[in-house]
Amino acid sequence: MAPTKTSDRFNLKCEKHVLDNGLCVLLHEDHRLPQVAVNLWYHVGSKDEEPGRTGFAHLFEHMMFQGSEHYPEDFFRPLEEIGARLNGSTSEDRTNYWEVVPSAYLERALWLESDRMGWLLGALTQEKLDNQRDVVKNERRETMENEPYGIAEELLPSILYPKGHPYGHPVIGSVEDLDSASQEDVAAFFRRYYTPRNASLCIAGDILPKEALALAEAYFGSIPEGPVIPPFQPSVPKLTRSQRVTAHDRVQLPRIYLCWPTPQQFTPEDAALSMLGATLTYGKDSRLVKRLQVEKDLAQSVLSYQSSGEVCGAFTVIVTAQPGVEIERIEEVLWQEIARVQEEGPLDEEVKAAVAGLKTRVVKRLQSVGGFGGVSDLLNHYQTFLGRPEGLVEEIARYEAITPEMVRAAARNHLSAEAFGLLEIRPKPDVTVVAPDRASLPAAGREGSFDLGEPQRFELDSKAALWVLRREELPYVTIQATVRAGAVYDPPVLPGLADLVGDLLDEGAAGLDALALAKRIKGVASSIVTDVGREQASFTMGLLSEHFEEGFRIMADVLLKPALAETDLQRLCKAHIADLASDLDDAGELGNRALRALLFGAEAPYGHPVEGTPDTFKSPPSAQARAFYETCYRPERTLFFVTGDITPEEALKAASASLSGWKHGSGGDDNPAPSYASSSGIYIVDKPGAPQTYLAVGAPAFSRSDEAYPAALIFNEIFGGQFTSRLNMNLREDKGYTYGARSLFSNQRGAVPWVIVTAVQADKTVESLAEILRELDEAAGQRPVTQEEFETARANWVLRFSQNFETQKQVADGMSALWVQNLPNDFYKAVLGKVKGLALEEVRAAGSRLLSAPRVFVAVGDRATLEKPLSAIGLGDARLIQAPGQPRQR
Numbered sequence: 001m002a003p004t005k006t007s008d009r010f011n012l013k014c015e016k017h018v019l020d021n022g023l024c025v026l027l028h029e030d031h032r033l034p035q036v037a038v039n040l041w042y043h044v045g046s047k048d049e050e051p052g053r054t055g056f057a058h059l060f061e062h063m064m065f066q067g068s069e070h071y072p073e074d075f076f077r078p079l080e081e082i083g084a085r086l087n088g089s090t091s092e093d094r095t096n097y098w099e100v101v102p103s104a105y106l107e108r109a110l111w112l113e114s115d116r117m118g119w120l121l122g123a124l125t126q127e128k129l130d131n132q133r134d135v136v137k138n139e140r141r142e143t144m145e146n147e148p149y150g151i152a153e154e155l156l157p158s159i160l161y162p163k164g165h166p167y168g169h170p171v172i173g174s175v176e177d178l179d180s181a182s183q184e185d186v187a188a189f190f191r192r193y194y195t196p197r198n199a200s201l202c203i204a205g206d207i208l209p210k211e212a213l214a215l216a217e218a219y220f221g222s223i224p225e226g227p228v229i230p231p232f233q234p235s236v237p238k239l240t241r242s243q244r245v246t247a248h249d250r251v252q253l254p255r256i257y258l259c260w261p262t263p264q265q266f267t268p269e270d271a272a273l274s275m276l277g278a279t280l281t282y283g284k285d286s287r288l289v290k291r292l293q294v295e296k297d298l299a300q301s302v303l304s305y306q307s308s309g310e311v312c313g314a315f316t317v318i319v320t321a322q323p324g325v326e327i328e329r330i331e332e333v334l335w336q337e338i339a340r341v342q343e344e345g346p347l348d349e350e351v352k353a354a355v356a357g358l359k360t361r362v363v364k365r366l367q368s369v370g371g372f373g374g375v376s377d378l379l380n381h382y383q384t385f386l387g388r389p390e391g392l393v394e395e396i397a398r399y400e401a402i403t404p405e406m407v408r409a410a411a412r413n414h415l416s417a418e419a420f421g422l423l424e425i426r427p428k429p430d431v432t433v434v435a436p437d438r439a440s441l442p443a444a445g446r447e448g449s450f451d452l453g454e455p456q457r458f459e460l461d462s463k464a465a466l467w468v469l470r471r472e473e474l475p476y477v478t479i480q481a482t483v484r485a486g487a488v489y490d491p492p493v494l495p496g497l498a499d500l501v502g503d504l505l506d507e508g509a510a511g512l513d514a515l516a517l518a519k520r521i522k523g524v525a526s527s528i529v530t531d532v533g534r535e536q537a538s539f540t541m542g543l544l545s546e547h548f549e550e551g552f553r554i555m556a557d558v559l560l561k562p563a564l565a566e567t568d569l570q571r572l573c574k575a576h577i578a579d580l581a582s583d584l585d586d587a588g589e590l591g592n593r594a595l596r597a598l599l600f601g602a603e604a605p606y607g608h609p610v611e612g613t614p615d616t617f618k619s620p621p622s623a624q625a626r627a628f629y630e631t632c633y634r635p636e637r638t639l640f641f642v643t644g645d646i647t648p649e650e651a652l653k654a655a656s657a658s659l660s661g662w663k664h665g666s667g668g669d670d671n672p673a674p675s676y677a678s679s680s681g682i683y684i685v686d687k688p689g690a691p692q693t694y695l696a697v698g699a700p701a702f703s704r705s706d707e708a709y710p711a712a713l714i715f716n717e718i719f720g721g722q723f724t725s726r727l728n729m730n731l732r733e734d735k736g737y738t739y740g741a742r743s744l745f746s747n748q749r750g751a752v753p754w755v756i757v758t759a760v761q762a763d764k765t766v767e768s769l770a771e772i773l774r775e776l777d778e779a780a781g782q783r784p785v786t787q788e789e790f791e792t793a794r795a796n797w798v799l800r801f802s803q804n805f806e807t808q809k810q811v812a813d814g815m816s817a818l819w820v821q822n823l824p825n826d827f828y829k830a831v832l833g834k835v836k837g838l839a840l841e842e843v844r845a846a847g848s849r850l851l852s853a854p855r856v857f858v859a860v861g862d863r864a865t866l867e868k869p870l871s872a873i874g875l876g877d878a879r880l881i882q883a884p885g886q887p888r889q890r
Contacts, residue, residue, distance in 0.1 A: 009363065009475060010396045014202075014379055014389050015209050017216075021225040022197030025216045026379045026389050028204035030369050032473055033802050034450050036205040037370025038109040039098040040117075041380040043200075044193035046173070047092045047166030047232060047311060055136070055173015056181065056189050058090040062132040063186060064097065064194075068115040069122030070439060074733065076723040078112065078441055081792040083799020089372065092167050093310040094384055096377065100370035102799045103206035107215055107442035113201075114219035117194060126183050133178055134736030138692075140172050142739045142759050146692045148251045148585040149425055156316075159243050159421040160259055166232060166311050195226020200383045204369040204376040236312040237261045239419035248428045250689070252581040252887070253300060254327050257423040258334060259316040262414045265308035266386065271398045272410035273306035273315050278354035279346045279407065280304040280317070280337065283527070284507075284518035287337050288317070294514060297571050298325045298333065300578030310385055315414060322578050327424055338415055345408030355399050356525035362396070363476050364542050367807040450802040452828060455641070455815060456648040458655075462635035463664040466655050467815060468648040469641075471808065475545045477644030478808035479555050482816040485632035486535040488605035494621055495603070495884070496576065496612015501628050502532035503572055505539070508563030517558075524551050528558065534610060534748055536820045540809060545645040549654050555640075556658035559633060564626055573617035580614055584886055587694035587759065590685050591860040593883040595696045598679040598856045599753055602884055606674035606748065613885030636664045639819045641812045673750030676700045680854040682875040685883050686863040693765040693861030697756040697772065699853040701745060704752065704823060710834040711846035712745070712754075717793040718785055719743050719775070719847070720756055726779070727756065730771050737764040737771075749821050754850050762861055766869045769857070773874070780851040790840045801832055 014028040046057050065075040065088070079086050082105045088097040099109045143150060154170050161168040201220065203212045239261065263269045280288045281304045292299035304317040319330050368374035382391030455469040487498045506521075506528045507514040521527060524547035529540045539558065543551045583589045593609045600607030642651040702708060713721075720727035720743025731741040741758035760768040779785070805811050818827050857875055859866055860883075870878040882888065 010392050011390065012366075012375055012379055012392055014204075015213070016383070016389055017213055019196065019217060019221050021221065021223060023220050023223075024200040024383055025213060026200065026202040026383060027207065027209040027212050028202065028369070028375055028379060029207055029209055030204060030375070031206050033806060034103045034206050035100055035369070035802060036103045036106045036109070036203060036207055037098060037100050037374060037376040038106070038113060039096065039202040039204070039370065039376035039380050040113055041094050041096045041200045041384050042194055043093075043198050043229065043384050044095055045091050045093040046169065046171040048193065049169075049173070051164075052177060052180070053185065054169045054177045056185070057095055058172050059132065059136055059178060059181060060186060060189055061088050061090045061095050062136055063124065063128065064088065064116055064120065066128045066132060067123045068112075069119035070115050071112060071441070072123040074724060074729070075112065075116065078108065080722045080724050080796045082108065083796045083801070084109070085371065085800060085803055087372070090171055092171060096380065098370055098372075098376065100803060105799075106203070106207065106212065110215050110219045111442050114223065117196070117199070117220065118223035120190060120194070121187050124183065124187060129181070129183055129186060131733065131736050133181065135732055135739060136172070136178060137175060138736070138761055139739040140175065141691050141761060143172070146587060146690060146759065148582060149249060149255055151247055151249055152257055152423060152425060155245060155247060155423055156257060156259065156421070159245055159423055160261055160314055161237055165235065165237060167309065192227060193229065196220060196223050197225045197227075198229050200380045202376040202380045202383075204379070232311050234264045234311060236263055239416070239421070242418065242420050242422065244422045244424070246424045246426060249425050251425065251427050251585050253320050253323060253578060254427065255318065255320045255425045256327050256330060257316060257318050257421075258331075259314055259421045260414055260416065262306060262313040262315045264310060264312050266395070266398075268398065268401075268406065269410045269413070270306060270308050270313055272402050272406040273313070273414065274308070274358070275351055275354045275399070275402050276341065276346070276407050276411055277305040277315070278357060279341070279350045282354060282357060283522050285515040285522070287341065288319075288334070290515060291333050291337060292319060292330065293575070294571070296333065297574055298322055298330050300575060300582065320578070320582065322574060323581060335417060338411065339417070342408065342412045342415065345404040348404055351402055351404050351407060353522040353525070355402060357522065358399055359396060360525040360542070360544060362392070363474060363544065364807075366474055367476070452805055452811070454825070455643075458652055460635070460655060460659060462659055462662040464635035464659060464662065465639040465819065466652065467639065467641045468646070468651040469643040469811060469815070470645075470647060471643055471811075472645050475645050476542065476808065477545050477548045477551070477642065477646050478540065478542045478812050479551055480538055480540045480641045480809070480812040480816060481555055481559055482536050482538045482639045482641065482820060483559070483633055484535065484637040484820065485537040485628075486533050487608065487610040488535055489628070489632055490605070490608065490612075491624065492603045494612070494616050494624055495608035496610070496616040497621060497624060497628055498537065498632075499532040499611050500572060500576060500617070500621075501625050502530050502537040503576075504564060504569060504625065505562045506530065506558050507568035507572065508565055510557035510561040513563070513565070514568060521554055524554065526551060528555070532610060534606065536816070538813075538816060540812065542808065548646055548650070552654040553658045559638070560659070560662055562629065564629060566620070566622055569620045569622055569625060573620045576612065576617045577614050580611060580885055583611065584883070587687055587690060587692065587860040588757070590687065590883040590886055591694040591696040591757070591858050593885065594683065594685050594858045594860070594881055595698045595755065595856060597884050598683065598858070599676055599698050599700070600674055601677045604675070604677075607677070609884050634665050635659070635662045639816055641816050643808045643811050674748065676751070678854075679856050682857040682859065682870055682873070682878050683881045684863050684866055684870065684878050685858060685860040685881060685886065687860050688862055688864070690861045691762055692759045693762050693768075693859050693866065694759045695757065695765070695769060695772070696858040696860075697855055698753050699850065699855045701752050701754040701850055701853070703750055704747065704821065704827075708842070708846045708849065710831050711838055711842040712850060713831075714790065714793050714797060714835065714838060714843050715785065715847040715850065716743055716745060716754070717797055718789045719779060722793070722796060726775055727772070730775060731758060731760065731768055735764070735767070735771065737761055737768045747817070747821075754853075762865070765859060765861060765866055766873060769859070769870070769873060776851060779847060784844050785840065785847060787840055790843050794835060794838060798832065798836055
């Protein structure tokens with residue numbers, strides 16, 4: 001297979017037009033799915049904020065979803081009803097908004113986007129501002145104050161940048177500044193920055209460019225251009241001394257952040273530093289991972305990267321220590337490796353592998369036209385900051401030109417041992433450490449078509465299954481091996497064994513140790529992503545088509561010839577204990593573990609945590625791990641799913657050659673369907689001093705093969721499955737108690753659980769739970785699903801259905817789930833057809849079944865303030881429980 005030229009692979013062909021008012025319009029045609037991405041970037045971020053007005057850019061991102069003059073209602077509603085996905089985000093340098101809509105509804109998306117660009121202020125009210133201010137403060141609580149290590153987001157800018165620097169404060173801003181924001185402040189911010197001249201609009205996907213441009217001109221062309229915004233000039237701070245800061249957080253493992261200011265994006269040194277980050281921590285054979293994790297077993301996690309901004313960049317190394325390891329030992333190794341790369345530079349093969357890995361990751365992103373990081377996002381990125389949407393080709397060329405000497409020079413020039421920022425986050429003293437967490441909306445336009453396709457199925461001589469689905473749009477292939485070897489097969493006394501064995505497989509194979517195998521994998525510019533779930537273990541490789549045969553050989557060697565070395569097992573057990581120490585700091589993890597244990601039983605196959613508990617890993621279970629591998633990792637329990645730019649014949653040839661000699665066994669699968677425990681009532685998992693309470697509610701539902709399952713999907717959408725659901729609109733939009741609330745089905749074999757989750761501000765716990773109970777009661781009685789809710793939710797679900805299969809990994813995950821759960825080959829097509837044909841009464845009936853099941857309530861928060869009020873809410877006495885694996889409070 002001849003390699004594809006870089007210019008062909010990374011040239012994102014698009015038309016560029018500039019309207020008379022200065023709006024840049026980018027058009028990219030792609031007819032793979034009947035979907036269109038509308039992606040709008042405003043060249044404004046937190047760097048543009050004035051002192052005392054921090055957080056405005058992010059607050060305004062929220063305000064943009066609150067309705068505009070000609071559609072003064074919530075922005076999500078008219079898009080979710082047509083099956084759209086949508087979101088927005090704010091960085092230091094830009095704010096972006098995107099929707100992925102069925103192609104027939106492109107005009108609606110442009111109508112709405114243009115209305116909030118040109119006519120937002122007509123619908124801006126003090127009530128909306130106050131509500132979103134509360135939502136943002138809850139987001140801050142969730143992502144910073146109640147998130148393990150979240151304080152780093154607030155501390156690092158002040159360590160790295162001098163006072164007054166554009167990047168010197170966190171994007172989310174301060175509570176004081178948010179509280180002081182007035183309606184006129186917000187309006188002034190909008191008038192200055194939310195203008196056509198300061199924006200770039202990309203329309204990508206199933207479009208006819210001429211028609212799309214005409215719509216863009218019609219809807220955006222009359223909006224006034226706005227003021228000229230002078231560009232920020234690069235400003236790289238020069239540290240004159242080191243600044244060390246130590247902070248304490250409610251975590252169990254210490255973490256170190258070592259950072260330096262560096263040159264801005266699109267410079268040769270920026271690219272060289274990015275490759276330095278990959279050289280240090282990309283893959284097991286990378287320098288810091290090898291030293292800190294594989295050889296010395298000092299670190300639970302290691303990451304290094306160059307973050308690239310418009311004003312400057314930052315190079316950061318983040319290391320989380322293993323239990324009992326002093327930060328000083330880690331810092332010593334960090335400085336040794338930094339000095340070594342400054343003195344010797346990286347090897348040529350290290351730089352080539354880093355560049356190849358970067359290109360593979362970029363091609364993987366090109367599978368998606370919309371969303372964060374997709375084609376439309378990339379085009380807007382390069383247009384906004386370079387003025388050239390085709391900038392990806394230039395950027396790849398910049399990386400391909402990187403030499404070991406350039407990386408060495410960048411490390412010498414910018415990673416000073418005399419002037420740096422260093423943040424240590426240490427556990428708070430009271431945390432127990434675990435020993436060894438405009439008038440009317442446009443109507444639909446031209447509809448597109450979607451066909452998932454039917455994979456060609458083979459049974460190999462070994463009895464392993466091979467499914468192949470060809471997708472030729474990119475020179476990229478995904479190989480996924482799925483094995484019936486998930487947590488349901490754990491011995492009752494060793495929860496987490498399946499997860500451990502899954503992680504162990506790529507630690508060494510076919511005579512290669514962990515580092516040599518990592519180097520071999522890096523040679524095909526890929527990695528193996530291991531995901532051990534409740535019912536299966538999956539191993540996924542995404543790689544360029546030209547590396548397919550070697551990639552399949554590597555995957556086969558990992559599954560058939562793992563080393564299962566004792567030294568690797570011991571190291572992984574320590575790593576799992578460290579991972580659990582971090583996971584069990586997280587309120588959501590504690591709540592989900594407790595809920596599962598209550599629903600199914602703490603030691604039951606479907607009730608114990610997939611990741612296990614620390615007790616499993618204190619003494620490396622060598623014999624049990626090998627027995628688990630020999631029992632579960634058999635060909636008759638394995639599916640290889642291949643999708644991408646490869647023919648079924650090529651895939652079959654590679655599979656037959658790589659898997660020859662694999663002997664099948666009896667093929668038994670003794671995993672029983674899940675059975676539910678009889679638990680009900682309300683339970684508290686104590687997290688002293690928590691600024692938020694994590695609420696989780698669970699109840700048994702019914703299996704995916706049940707006739708009522710499609711109707712239940714639509715009921716869930718209405719109740720809590722979409723942004724405009726009853727639950728989220730109540731707790732977030734009406735009350736401002738939370739950053740988000742949702743309900744979902746946790747898919748598995750047999751009867752699936754129906755779960756409600758949200759994190760609410762601690763002093764609104766009782767009120768939030770009362771609202772959840774009210775929504776449940778009203779849905780079952782006085783306020784059943786309405787015809788309008790039903791039709792809107794059904795249309796939403798149907799119209800966005802194809803978006804579940806945009807990337808190759810999404811296709812592989814979806815198809816493999818059919819095999820694991822013994823569902824028919826036409827399951828997705830059949831469910832789609834049933835949803836289209838549903839009647840309102842079927843949805844109400846499915847909802848009644850869900851709502852009549854016994855429910856378990858879990859609250860993760862401060863027991864001292866919650867126990868009495870929760871006991872009085874009408875669910876019986878609140879009972880204190882420990883989440884499986886949770887360290888006991890003193």
